Amino acid sequence: MFAFPGLERSLFDDLLRLQREMESLWGGTAIRAGAAGFPAVNVGTTAEAVDVYLFAPGVDPTTFDISLQNNVLTVAGERRVIREEGASYYRKERFDGEFRRVLTLPEDVDPDRVDASYSDGVLHIHVERKESSKPKQIKVN
Amino acid sequence: MSDKTELTTTQAREVQPAAEQKRVEQKVRPLVDIFEDDSGITVHADMPGVSRDRLNVKVEGDTLTIDGEVDIPMPEGMEPLYAESRITHYQRGFTLSPEMDVDKVEASLKNGVLTLRIPKREEHKPKKIEVKVA
Incomplete structure (x- = not known):
């Protein structure tokens, strides 16, 4: 998945990942930026369409709120992790x-x-994509 | 003899980081929650894009390994515009203590979240002792 040729893993990926891990450590209490790291987003394009992939595991699909205004796409939702009372946690990532x-x-x-x-x-x-902007084949007579 | 032992240890230390780095490049540790209650340990791992047939959970000795390949159908000829995640393979190992019953590990995968339930062996579960009133 997204093993695009020419797009190798970079330091930037590691920083993003670090950021996400730190955000999840703080549980998004003080830092609302927790929402900026989850879910991770990939976007790909073809001549006909634009495909957006959001890596949002464990979300009830009915809670997604997706809207597209002109070309601005907004995806909102929530992921609730059910914490078990009285259990001792070793990892909360x-x-x-x-x-x-x-x-x-x-x-x-x-x-x-x-x-x-x-x-x-x-x-x-x-x-x-809009019909008008799709590439058209032009024949030479 | 003692010299040889020393050398072996040093070599092992030197070799490890390189091997570790290579592994990290290809396989990413999924984010997990792990908690323990009276009856066992539960692991939740975020593995988006991994389907059931590309998920592997195995126990070898005292090590439990989860391994999953990401496979998302994409249109042909798609070009990347923006990518925050380039994860193609998840892997993470956990060391289990002997009180865990590795034969009774249960795994389920739902919406990209792997849930593992590892029960404690019967003899290690806490028993409630009734206090009789004389």
């Missing part, structure tokens, strides 16, 4: 709380043709 991600997509996306699906903890939002 997972994100717990509300999140909101706002993404600016390419300008030619069509807000009327969007669909979203949730599978294996990955939310996939598929947005078609």
